[in-house]
Amino acid sequence: MFYKSLILPILQLINPEFSHLIAEKFFQLPFFKIFTPILFKSKSKKTSTNVLGIELSSPIGLAAGYDKNCKILNPLLSLQFGFVTGGTITLEERFGNPKPRLFHLAKEKSLINSLGFPSLGLEKINKNLQIDHDNSIFLSVSGINEDEIIECIKTLENKTEVFEINISSPNTEGLRLFHNHSELSKLIEKIKNISKNKILIKLPPWLESEKQIFLDLGKTAILSGADGLVVANSLPTNDEKLAVGKGGKSGKVLTSNTLRMIAETRSSLGPGPIIVACGGIFDSKDVWNALALGADLCQGYTGFIYEGLLYAYNINKGLIQMMIEKNVSSIDQIKGKSLV
């Protein structure tokens, strides 16, 4: 309540990139590190799930893009996420697109961004990843050609157990290269040759009319050796408030589209490959519905911005409550249940 009625309105008055910077500093304060693990505790045996052979304490994770330079992954994890995704990490330092490039659409609980991968670059981010990491840290990497991505994978191989390959940012033209099936196959096969880690491919979102194009791309990814898919990135949109005129929309406006895509993806892939639902995940009902339709895990970014520090905490609490009400004893058992 305090966050939504007081902090969020103030943050929305400030330039969104500046308010992100303030949040980043806040998460680095020593008191945050000491007190959050004590004050925020909502994960339990009931919320734990084994995915990709990794025991995660909750199915809700933080999506890529919030901690691009991997400075605050552990404080974020202490907010009761089951996993957090650092990055997207790029080989070279990048400044991204010209500003303005990030807006709140508060009434819609959505964001529009055209950041275009601002990144400190692999060398500096690798230094940020020196301490304290565990298997709940996923790393998102990308590049505009195969060599850039392979270099990131080689360097970061021992810093994670799960790589998420971002081939879908709507703000970086070069990524479309990997929408070509043979380029994507080649990339994944090369990664599998040099990495023992699990590989998730992050797809762009699709409309119902385009579904076969992206379901086929997802299938190619899995047949080439990827362990799963993240469905999906932000939705491409035009907006004249952005300096570059186009970007990606995220948040509540995506929820129903995400649930449709999860059902389509599971039906296309069958059981086995991992599916991570991403886009408009705001509360425990969204997580429940995504799992019921075939997702293994969920990620949120914009929900975290609008719901605040208790985002993952409340999702875990809500899931436990729903599991008790519906007589479900594990996260796995939610799969195939009816929607709420």
Ligand SMILES: Cc1cc2nc3c(=O)[nH]c(=O)nc-3n(C[C@H](O)[C@H](O)[C@H](O)COP(=O)(O)O)c2cc1C
């Ligand atoms: C400001 C912003 C920056 C983002 N940066 C990245 C990124 O670097 N890499 C990536 O894969 N996705 C990035 N995303 C996309 C999110 O990870 C997510 O796929 C998308 O926002 C949909 O989820 P949501 O509705 O929960 O925000 C970004 C999203 C936002 C809003």
